[in-house]
Amino acid sequence: MIRIRVSSRGDSALRLRVTGHAGFAAAGNDVLCAAVSVLAENLGESLRLLLNADLELEEGDGLYDVRLSDAAASRETDLLFASAILGLRSIALAHPDRIVFESEELE
Numbered sequence: 001m002i003r004i005r006v007s008s009r010g011d012s013a014l015r016l017r018v019t020g021h022a023g024f025a026a027a028g029n030d031v032l033c034a035a036v037s038v039l040a041e042n043l044g045e046s047l048r049l050l051l052n053a054d055l056e057l058e059e060g061d062g063l064y065d066v067r068l069s070d071a072a073a074s075r076e077t078d079l080l081f082a083s084a085i086l087g088l089r090s091i092a093l094a095h096p097d098r099i100v101f102e103s104e105e106l107e
Contacts, residue, residue: 001020001021001022001023001098001099001100002018002019002020002021002022002032002033002036002098002099002100003017003018003019003020003099003100003102004016004017004018004036004040004088004092004099004100004101004102005017005018005102005103005104006081006085006101006102006103006104007103007104007105007106008103008104008105008106009070009073009105009106011078012073012077012078012081013068013077013078013081013082013085014067014068014069014070014073014106015065015066015067015068015106016040016043016044016064016065016066016081016084016085017063017064017065017066018036018037018040018063018064018065019062019063020062021033021062022036022095022098022099023098024095024098032091032095032098032099035087035091036088036091036099037064039084039087039088039091040064040066040084040088041064042084043066043080043081043083043084044057044064044066046080047066047068047077047080050080051074051076051077051080053068053072053077054068054069054071054072055067055068055069055072068081088101089101
């Protein structure tokens with residue numbers, strides 16, 4: 001099971017944490033894992049390389065976690081997060097038995 005968690009403060013998403021594996025196919029052949037990974041990693045790299053955003057990135061087996069500082073939130077970061085979230089929600093809705101999508105509001 002893949003768990004996708006988006007953490008926001010107000011209208012700005014500040015964190016995307018993806019954990020787990022879909023178990024849809026064998027490792028290296030799992031299209032659901034690949035699709036989720038591409039969207040998550042593209043978000044992190046776009047924030048880092050295109051916007052030079054102040055962020056923390058953690059990667060590992062079954063883990064991708066990108067955290068943006070409050071000060072780095074902007075219209076541009078909001079747009080990149082919104083695009084990634086749109087794609088990730090679509091995949092999660094199509095595969096609710098393999099992917100859980102959660103949102104949380106930060107204090």
